[in-house]
Amino acid sequence: MTTQSPSTNGKPKFAMYWAASCGGCEIAVLNIGEKILDVDANFEVAFWPVAMDAKYKDVEAMPDGSILLTLFNGGIRNSENEEIAKLLRRKSQILVAFGSCASEGCIPGLANLSSSNQILDTVYSTVSTDNPQGIRPQHKYAMPEGEIQIPKFYPVLRTLDQVVPVDYYMPGCPPESHQIAAVIDLVIKVLHGEAQLPPKGAVIGAGGSTVCDDCPRKRNVKLIKKFVRIQDLEHIDPELCLLEQGIPCNGPATRSGCGALCPQASAQCIGCYGPADGVVDYGARLVAAFASVIDSNDPEEIEHILDGIPDPTGQFYRFNLAGSLLRAARPAWEG
């Protein structure tokens, strides 16, 4: 690829990058179906490692601000992620934190509960790993030909906006394809002067309210005497609010935009669309919400009911740990 300044064919440039992520966001983009042809018709793909060959030095050679739109998915786990985040920030006019990882840390952010050594132990030294010599990755290694390096592993995963300024956030794990298509439609309209971009810092491709507001289940302000794991239930009432059935559902704090797909399928909301508008700390909001449905004023009985949530930190921060007020548990930052 030998892309030079502005564009070889007059079309604005588009980039998509994956940092610490699973690749689901890229699949979600491809899931928009024939809309992807509109992307091709309106944009020149300048850099998209998962879809086409490209070298970082080609991006470095582009003039600053020459990429119109960059969808950045994945958290910042190592020095390579950080370097590319800073590079793409320089080269892009619009940088979107795309998906839950880039917006709030997501599942890779749960590693912020563990120290770097605990993470490496799990990966390289458990019984399921064939590593008889106990080899661990080294940041630097001296070869006869000279020293080689791999990216440095950071103790704490960060969200994209904890590393570089971000223009827009698009939540979801992954973002729903119809929401991606709507955002692409909007950007194309903006290109043709038919629409305006939302204010900087806005959350795009989602609602502002909560999953509960989209959920058709009935809420009776019923109080519960125990929390249950959904897989332990023989019967789930198809109409009653899941939380009121004792199922730990994260809907009350989670941003709308998915269409409440999970609760409609009798599965609890796990919170992949992140905090709703006005939620300062996602987990704190859930602590308040869950505490409100407990039907007891007796400390001992409350403790007993709370035993039904065996891992509250994981329950309340499954997607939001890196983006939360506390960001990382003590073992992670104490090293």
Added chain:
Amino acid sequence: MTENFEPTIIGFTCNWCSYRAADLAGTARVKYPPNVRLIRLMCSGRLDPAFVMKALAEGADGVLITGCHPGECHYLEQNYKALRRFLLLRRTLAGMGIEPGRVKLVWASAAEGVRLANEIATMVEEIRALGPLRWPRWHTWNGLFIEEKSRAEGVPA
């Protein structure tokens, strides 16, 4: 390190009872350690768990939540709500590596100035024994390991 360590404790008080208890302690010249910074809420039920997290994330070594005795809430039963939130919050914070003793719930009526002063004094000593929390100031964090040196020397992060 813990000898000259003065804990910073944020105390949330209820307008109708514990804030008046603190006021009473002051009027009656009951002494208690100056480590606690009191913030008045209308009710312990107003306490958003995010207040506690923000306090701990921004330099507090402990948080004291106070409210009316059970059955005596000015708003009927919001202190029970505070109790339920507190118990769940404490479990959530434990998962983040924050000792349960750093967040405490105490009931104190408007007449219990001495009791509140004693509770504060006890908590200050408990936090002193636990040592500084020293949660990272994330906005100035450089992405690398927290500097061992500043922690060992007891310099505020």
